[in-house]
Amino acid sequence: MKDADARALLRAMFDAALDVARPETCLAPFIAKLQPPKGRTIVIGAGKASAAMAKAVEDQWPHPLEGLVVTRYGYGESCKRIEIVEASHPVPDAKGREAARRILERVQGLGADDRVLCLISGGASALLSLPSPGLTLEDKQEVNRALLKSGANIVEMNTVRKHLSMIKGGRLAIAAQPAQVLSWLISDVPNDDPGVIGSGPTVADKTSFADALAVLAKYRLDPPASVLAHLKAGAAGKVDETPKPGDPRLTNVETIMVATPKRSLEAAATVARQHGCEVIMLGDNLEGEARELGAAHAKQAVDLLKRGGKPVVILSGGETTVTVRGKGRGGRNVEYLMAEAIAVSGTPGIWGLAADTDGVDGAEDIAGAIFAPDTLARARAKGHDPQAMLDDNDGHGFFGLLGDSLVTGPTRTNVNDFRVTLIAP
Known part of the structure; x- marks a missing residue:
């Protein structure tokens, strides 16, 4: 040849x-079947595909909606009803932190007749960076950089990230209750585990604070003192764990994989x-x-x-x-x-x-x-x-x-x- x-x-x-995974293509059959709720539709999301996913929803779904998604710099789209914020990836920045804070606020105070449509794709973990109480953005940046150089796989990295966050590991879905939460995911992880994609902000978490500590130990990482103290406090039961499989607070959550490797x-x-x-x-x-x-x-x-x-x-x-x-x-x-x-x-x-x-x-x-x-x-x-x-x-x-x-x-x-x-x- x-x-x-x-x-x-x-x-x-x-x-x-690429073509089969583009949001305008892979979301179309799911958008066509989506019926409007009795209440409001709030679109939120994060990831490198999230802005394109938001635009597909806005262009193809004729009913009222509003929302906010955060994507990587340069990956934005022009939307009229959904606000698009661009932030840093793979190391988070202040714009991503502020967007994550606003997304968390957007889903609070909703009713049972409202729906949260969550659009998640790879990159969401860094873009949805809202540090746990007692931690700073600088703490998370330092840990992220160390993990990226360590040889840790994506499951291990996101195990740590979920336990340093106010929004990952199912916490976002809990904040949205009692609203319906529908998550559409574009998978970028081996085996399409929804708890790993974007660190699973609307999905039950199978990992623990102890697991996060084990990852740091495995790769001999020396995190900031505040990070180590937070993880140890969580492992000792002094900080609330992420919601686990079977948690009744997640019964009103549906997760659909719309594109896969x-x-x-x-x-x-x-x-x-x-x-x-x-x-x-x-x-x-x-x-x-x-x-x-x-x-x-x-x-x-x-x-x-x-x-x-x-x-x-x-x-x-x-x-x-x-x-x-x-x-x-x-x-x-x-x-x-x-x-x-x-x-x-x-x-x-x-x-x-x-x-x-x-x-x-x-x-x-x-x-x-x-x-x-x-x-x-x-x-x-x-x-x-x-x-x-x-x-x-x-x-x-x-x-x-x-x-x-x-x-x-x-x-x-x-x-x-x-x-x-x-x-x-």
Whole structure:
């Protein structure tokens, strides 16, 4: 297969994965079935897709509504009845804290005839940052930065976040009672656990203060004294726990998954088959160190190439982790892809793409990248050492110097990482 054709196919699969998860598409059937309540409809939400979700509701639902959602800077939409606030992600800022405070106030004092429509997508945890009493925004920023560098997975990170918050871990739903709470979720987490997506502001929490302390201990993190004191007080029963499964205060809550990583991978698989490719689906919940997964997928690709036959596509999703040791411009997807390219070692007939479906890999406004059989050779010709750049966690620097970064701009959706390896002799 020609290089240009391989790259076009990789991008077509990625675009198909995005299209099926766009709010205007995935919310439409749920909006069409939604009946107005006797009382008010209050729309709230948070996440990288929340503004686009709010616009879809506003454009497609003709009944009265009002509300407020918070999204990442650059991910806003123009709405008339729902206020859109932009704030910082992945490290929270004062705008996110203020938006979270106002959202919590919006749902209080409602009646049984009112409905809260909660729109949650990936990124909500950082954007809905309302510290527990006794904690500051600076405390949460410090903990967030440490967690992001530690190698902790999303379940572990959100276990800590939920126990430092006034709004996460089901607390938002309790504040809205006795109103009906309907949550529409776009999943960006392995296994689509609603308690993990955005730290589950309207969902019962299976984790505890003790679990949060265990995460900090596992990764040898030294949080601010106020954070440690708060978590220890919670573990000792001196601070109210998050609501647990079976809590009667959550009986009036309904949660619906409107888009998932699996559906996006299936859309990409359809494109691959239309182009005559065999598809190997590894699943939508792969985790672990990004570079280790990349090396494992490279070995699988080389073995498949030796087998011969028609082109093969390996698809996977999930959320890997990166233990940051270098000073480069890295994200987990480019870390994965660099490791895969190095392990493939220029073998002809193998290409790969890895990207975050929200358009942001790590803290960069770059979704991910593409590698080709000549990637390593081109880098070395420019005087760069691929392994040294990987060791420095400099994936964005590496692919940027080759012109192989994948820049989408704000996609306004988020169904986690998308990885595809194309084996085409």
